[in-house]
Amino acid sequence: xxxxxxxxxLLVVRDLAKTFKAKRGWPVxxxxxxxxxDRVSFTVERGEALGIVxxxxxxxxxxxxxxxxxxxxxxxxxxxxxxxxVAAGPTELRGLRRRLQIxxxxxxxxxxxxxxxxxxLGEPIRVHGIAKGREVERAVERLLDEVGLPPSAARRYPHxxxxxxxxxxxxxxxxxxxxxxxxADEPVSALDVSVQAQILVLLDQLxxxxxxxxxxxxxxxxxxxxxxxxxxxxxxxxxxxxGPVPAIFEEPLHPYTRLLKASSPVPDxxxxxxxxxxxxxxxxxxxxxxxxxxxxRCPFVMERCRVTAPPLxxxxxxxxxxxxxxx
Amino acid sequence: xxxxxxxxxxxxxxxAPSAWKRATRSGGLAIGLVLVVAMALIALLAPWISPYDxxxxxxxxxxxxxxxEHWFGTDAFGRDVLSRVIWGSRVSLFVGxxxxxxxVLIGTIIGIISGYYGGIVDKLIxxxxxxxxxxxxxxxxxxxxxxxxxxxxxxxxxITITAVPAFIRVARGSTLAMKERDFIDAxxxxxxxxxxxxxxxxxxxxxxEVVVMGxxxxxxxxxxxxxxxxxxxGVPPPTATWGGIIREGFDNLLDxxxxxxxxxxxxxxxxxxxxLVGDGLRDATDPRTPx
Amino acid sequence: xSALAAVAVVESPSSEPAAIAVDxxxxxxxxxxxxxxxxRDVSFTVSRRETLALVxxxxxxxxxxxxxxMGLLxxxxxxxxxxxxxxxxxxxxxxTEAGRQAMRxxxxxxxxxxxxxxxxxxLPVGFQIAEALIEHRGMNxxxxxxxxxxxxxLVRIPAAGQRLDxxxxxFSGGMRQRxxxxxxxxxxxxxxxxxxxxxxxxxxxxxxxxxxxxxxQAREGLxxxxxxxxxxxxxxxxxxxxxMYGGDVVESGPVKAFFRRPTHPYSEALLAAMxxxxxxxxxxxxxxGQVPTLPDMPSGCRYxxxxxxRIEKCAERPPLxxxxxxxxxxxxxxxxxx
Numbered sequence: 005x006x007x008x009x010x011x012x013x014l015l016v017v018r019d020l021a022k023t024f025k026a027k028r029g030w031p032v033x034x035x036x037x038x039x040x041x042d043r044v045s046f047t048v049e050r051g052e053a054l055g056i057v058x059x060x061x062x063x064x065x066x067x068x069x070x071x072x073x074x075x076x077x078x079x080x081x082x083x084x085x086x087x088x089x090v091a092a093g094p095t096e097l098r099g100l101r102r103r104l105q106i107x108x109x110x111x112x113x114x115x116x117x118x119x120x121x122x123x124x125l126g127e128p129i130r131v132h133g134i135a136k137g138r139e140v141e142r143a144v145e146r147l148l149d150e151v152g153l154p155p156s157a158a159r160r161y162p163h164x165x166x167x168x169x170x171x172x173x174x175x176x177x178x179x180x181x182x183x184x185x186x187x188a189d190e191p192v193s194a195l196d197v198s199v200q201a202q203i204l205v206l207l208d209q210l211x212x213x214x215x216x217x218x219x220x221x222x223x224x225x226x227x228x229x230x231x232x233x234x235x236x237x238x239x240x241x242x243x244x245x246x247g248p249v250p251a252i253f254e255e256p257l258h259p260y261t262r263l264l265k266a267s268s269p270v271p272d273x274x275x276x277x278x279x280x281x282x283x284x285x286x287x288x289x290x291x292x293x294x295x296x297x298x299x300x301r302c303p304f305v306m307e308r309c310r311v312t313a314p315p316l317x318x319x320x321x322x323x324x325x326x327x328x329x330x331x
Numbered sequence: 332x333x334x335x336x337x338x339x340x341x342x343x344x345x346x347a348p349s350a351w352k353r354a355t356r357s358g359g360l361a362i363g364l365v366l367v368v369a370m371a372l373i374a375l376l377a378p379w380i381s382p383y384d385x386x387x388x389x390x391x392x393x394x395x396x397x398x399x400e401h402w403f404g405t406d407a408f409g410r411d412v413l414s415r416v417i418w419g420s421r422v423s424l425f426v427g428x429x430x431x432x433x434x435v436l437i438g439t440i441i442g443i444i445s446g447y448y449g450g451i452v453d454k455l456i457x458x459x460x461x462x463x464x465x466x467x468x469x470x471x472x473x474x475x476x477x478x479x480x481x482x483x484x485x486x487x488x489x490i491t492i493t494a495v496p497a498f499i500r501v502a503r504g505s506t507l508a509m510k511e512r513d514f515i516d517a518x519x520x521x522x523x524x525x526x527x528x529x530x531x532x533x534x535x536x537x538x539x540e541v542v543v544m545g546x547x548x549x550x551x552x553x554x555x556x557x558x559x560x561x562x563x564x565g566v567p568p569p570t571a572t573w574g575g576i577i578r579e580g581f582d583n584l585l586d587x588x589x590x591x592x593x594x595x596x597x598x599x600x601x602x603x604x605x606x607l608v609g610d611g612l613r614d615a616t617d618p619r620t621p622x
Numbered sequence: 623x624s625a626l627a628a629v630a631v632v633e634s635p636s637s638e639p640a641a642i643a644v645d646x647x648x649x650x651x652x653x654x655x656x657x658x659x660x661x662r663d664v665s666f667t668v669s670r671r672e673t674l675a676l677v678x679x680x681x682x683x684x685x686x687x688x689x690x691x692m693g694l695l696x697x698x699x700x701x702x703x704x705x706x707x708x709x710x711x712x713x714x715x716x717x718t719e720a721g722r723q724a725m726r727x728x729x730x731x732x733x734x735x736x737x738x739x740x741x742x743x744x745l746p747v748g749f750q751i752a753e754a755l756i757e758h759r760g761m762n763x764x765x766x767x768x769x770x771x772x773x774x775x776l777v778r779i780p781a782a783g784q785r786l787d788x789x790x791x792x793f794s795g796g797m798r799q800r801x802x803x804x805x806x807x808x809x810x811x812x813x814x815x816x817x818x819x820x821x822x823x824x825x826x827x828x829x830x831x832x833x834x835x836x837x838x839q840a841r842e843g844l845x846x847x848x849x850x851x852x853x854x855x856x857x858x859x860x861x862x863x864x865x866m867y868g869g870d871v872v873e874s875g876p877v878k879a880f881f882r883r884p885t886h887p888y889s890e891a892l893l894a895a896m897x898x899x900x901x902x903x904x905x906x907x908x909x910x911g912q913v914p915t916l917p918d919m920p921s922g923c924r925y926x927x928x929x930x931x932r933i934e935k936c937a938e939r940p941p942l943x944x945x946x947x948x949x950x951x952x953x954x955x956x957x958x959x960x
Contacts, residue, residue, distance in 0.1 A: 101521060131527070132522065180521075198892065270854050270899060
């Protein structure tokens with residue numbers, strides 16, 4: 005795909021890996037390492053929303069932070085519009101910051117409580133020299149308008165807003181530098197359903213109007229199905245399935261994806277969640293099982309699943325699965 | 332037991348009273364502030380309000396008990412004790428304030444750097460802080476003044492050095508907590524420099540704790556200054572300082588107790604006032620009270 | 623217990639008194655010195671072997687209703703202004719605080735959203751389960767520990783015998799919630815109040831815990847009051863549902879009838895705002911604006927400020943009227959159920 009630069013994807017991630025180490029135990033501390041992400045590769049096209057789904061500890065947030073270089077990956081490559089993000093020097097990184105942004109889950113913690121909204125939105129504009137003086141004020145007003153807040157919001161502090169409004173402010177701040185790609189890390193998980201819908205509609209408008217690409221991280225399959233065009237499913241640091249949203253949701257292939265879908269509650273009593281009393285405890289990311297990480301919970305487990313990890317193989321155009329059943 | 336959990340986290344939106352209301356509800360902060368302002372005014376206005384020249388000796392009027400003429404009595408040289416206590420407040424408050432401010436400034440900056448960068452920088456700073464904190468404050472001040480010599484500047488320097496590690500510790504701890512908040516990551520993602528993040532985003536958010544600590548440390552600094560003056564390591568005589576006046580009075584403690592009692596009461600008043608302020612501010616900014 | 627089991631064989635729910643009966647409950651909370659009704663005139667019953675779901679968004683009054691039933695309103699901040707609450711034959715509103723405390727953990731089991739904060743981090747879980755039995759049943763320590771092990775097996779904690787002495791931090795979130803369920807069921811209550819029991823859990827774990835709760839309910843004949851914001855969970859496990867908005871019950875009825883024909887404009891809007899995993903993406907219809915704060919609540923219908931069907935009459939508070947032909951399905955709306 006790198007042979008066709010004209011159609012090159014906006015973001016290319018190849019074999020990204022990150023292991024966290026921590027000292028635990030007493031009186032003799034042992035070093036515990038958690039392989040948060042294990043050789044993760046994917047691409048994001050311009051204007052596309054790519055979903056990353058998975059449960060806690062699957063590494064989805066680490067992917068976003070490593071791609072943004074908020075944490076340093078141990079290995080792998082992140083290329084944004086052809087530029088090497090991992091190796092970028094301070095000047096290049098500053099340029100990349102304008103084009104790659106992030107929206108966080110908890111809007112209460114994502115804003116500086118001592119900063120008025122005018123400054124929270126104006127500061128990046130001033131720091132990057134995009135505008136000066138009164139132009140900054142006008143830019144702030146435009147941003148507020150774009151996310152559906154009145155100009156009077158500029159004079160207020162974060163604690164004066166509701167959760168949904170704060171999330172709008174967080175989005176406006178991410179837009180301030182005119183990015184091409186936004187990592188949205190569980191952007192609607194902390195919100196009530198009705199407010200969640202408002203934010204999803206706003207993000208969708210922004211994606212179309214600004215031709216923004218999104219990496220949309222969520223544990224909620226319903227939200228991903230609604231917002232994204234393509235989806236990655238992660239389990240304990242690895243991608244287990246990837247493909248276009250309609251295909252994955254109509255016919256999930258990986259047993260974990262199937263379990264996720266069957267467990268997701270639907271507001272329809274005829275489709276109660278699949279309740280399996282016998283299903284075991286999920287393994288800890290500190291000590292993942294050998295072979296396929298999912299094998300202790302898998303109803304189709306075979307002998308080799310316990311030994312070798314299945315590679316992510318293409319089973320249909322644009323559709324990849326890491327499962328011995330589909331080799 | 333689960334009942335306790337439910338009470339601890341009532342899912343009810345309770346409008347919390349403002350920080351100021353919470354702080355002044357007990358009245359402690361207000362009383363403390365009034366006292367502190369009053370003392371600062373006395374110190375500033377000493378030349379106008381002290382009834383006599385603090386250094387003017389009067390051999391006839393020596394060791395006079397308190398009277399209408401000399402409210403706090405006179406000392407062995409016939410100097411007016413009230414005037415000396417008023418003038419002495421200048422040295423005590425000045426030394427305490429300057430040393431504490433310097434300690435806050437230096438300690439906070441180092442603490443933020445230590446907490447923000449982490450790693451080897453943090454390890455070294457923390458180790459140095461622990462070493463400094465292992466000396467009792469007074470002994471530390473004593474050694475420093477003894478080595479450097481008892482001048483006003485050295486006194487301030489010594490007290491500052493004893494204060495710095497405490498502020499490093501507070502600022503570092505608060506910075507570590509602040510670093511967990513997403514807005515710091517947001518700043519980094521927006522391409523802000525480390526200096527901007529540390530001093531425009533972290534610092535304003537940790538100043539609550541630093542200021543509380545500062546008001547308590549101001550009391551400690553004034554106490555240290557008085558103690559050093561008492562054992563003869565303060566600003567050299569004849570300059571009036573509270574510790575110095577107490578010491579001079581000690582020679583005649585039984586015949587003329589007022590010589591030591593009045594400056595001691597002055598110190599006590601400052602301690603109480605500053606602790607009221609500190610505790611009041613702590614209540615007002617306590618993260619456990621709902622915001 | 624055995625007497626009630628005999629009744630269960632007869633299978634006549636109407637003759638058996640409801641395990642929870644709430645009649646005309648109004649709960650007020652204090653904001654800036656003034657009292658506001660945060661739960662208004664709420665009535666419901668829950669029978670044994672039945673699950674009633676209270677559903678709504680934050681601030682709708684669902685958790686306050688549950689706290690009122692348990693007698694756990696924070697003193698000075700919340701109070702029951704009127705109404706009667708009878709749990710397992712005991713009038714909770716007339717009881718003393720000591721009386722209510724004796725009910726909680728004994729005849730009322732409770733589980734909350736955060737299993738980590740509800741468990742004491744420095745005590746082994748086996749001890750914490752046994753504690754309820756020692757406290758309420760006066761069991762000796764050995765017998766209580768033995769029963770604790772049975773309970774851990776009942777809630778399907780793997781290798782329960784080895785984990786009796788483990789501490790909460792050694793358990794995953796799902797396992798901690800199982801420990802909470804074991805504590806709640808220690809004294810074999812007839813009533814279980816579950817406030818967002820699976821909200822903090824991953825979906826696959828949520829499915830396991832819901833399965834466990836359903837299984838235990840069937841076995842122990844529990845009356846379950848489930849507080850949740852998730853309509854999907856409601857559809858999966860509840861028998862009846864009550865939708866709350868701004869402290870009012872706006873719609874109530876059997877789950878099947880409710881999801882087949884959500885009738886109150888708010889219920890309708892809530893379902894239309896929910897992205898679904900079982901259907902291709904369609905346009906979401908967000909509810910405009912936000913829930914007014916209690917001091918700003920409109921008089922009359924509390925949803926009127928956001929309602930597309932608003933008419934003049936909405937300035938008056940509509941009654942909770944049954945729908946024609948469906949007496950159990952009731953809606954508080956002048957337009958939809960006049």
